[in-house]
Amino acid sequence: MTPDDETIRITRGQGGEVEVSGRIDAVAKEVLLRAGFLFLPALRGRVWVRLPFDLGREWENRHAAWAAGMLSTARYSVHLDPDLRYTPPDEPATPARPPAMTAQAPPSRPQRR
Numbered sequence: 001m002t003p004d005d006e007t008i009r010i011t012r013g014q015g016g017e018v019e020v021s022g023r024i025d026a027v028a029k030e031v032l033l034r035a036g037f038l039f040l041p042a043l044r045g046r047v048w049v050r051l052p053f054d055l056g057r058e059w060e061n062r063h064a065a066w067a068a069g070m071l072s073t074a075r076y077s078v079h080l081d082p083d084l085r086y087t088p089p090d091e092p093a094t095p096a097r098p099p100a101m102t103a104q105a106p107p108s109r110p111q112r113r
Contacts, residue, residue: 007022007077007078008020008024009079010064010067010068010079010081010084011079011081012081012084013050017050017053018050019050020037020049020067021049027074028074032067034070035067036051037051037063037067051063058086060084061084061085061086062086065086066086
């Protein structure tokens with residue numbers, strides 16, 4: 001068995017689907033399930049591991065990159081297709097917080113000293 005046989009490969013197929021190939025054990029399966037991957041039966045008793053279709057490239061990239069990061073953290077050898085890299089959009093700068101309001105006595109009561 002070569003080291004490449006143990007690499008989990010997350011790629012975008014010719015039809016645009018995101019699929020996983022390689023040696024997947026129970027822990028890797030749980031990570032992929034959490035990331036939204038489906039495990040579907042295929043011909044000859046194999047299992048086809050892929051993300052659902054038609055949820056958008058950004059969603060697919062985000063989930064594929066998340067799965068690759070979690071698998072790498074769990075010390076799996078992972079190859080993520082460069083087409084699946086996810087960079088979050090730039091967030092607009094948040095406005096500064098308004099100055100804190102100080103508690104004031106209602107107009108009907110005299111102020112304390």
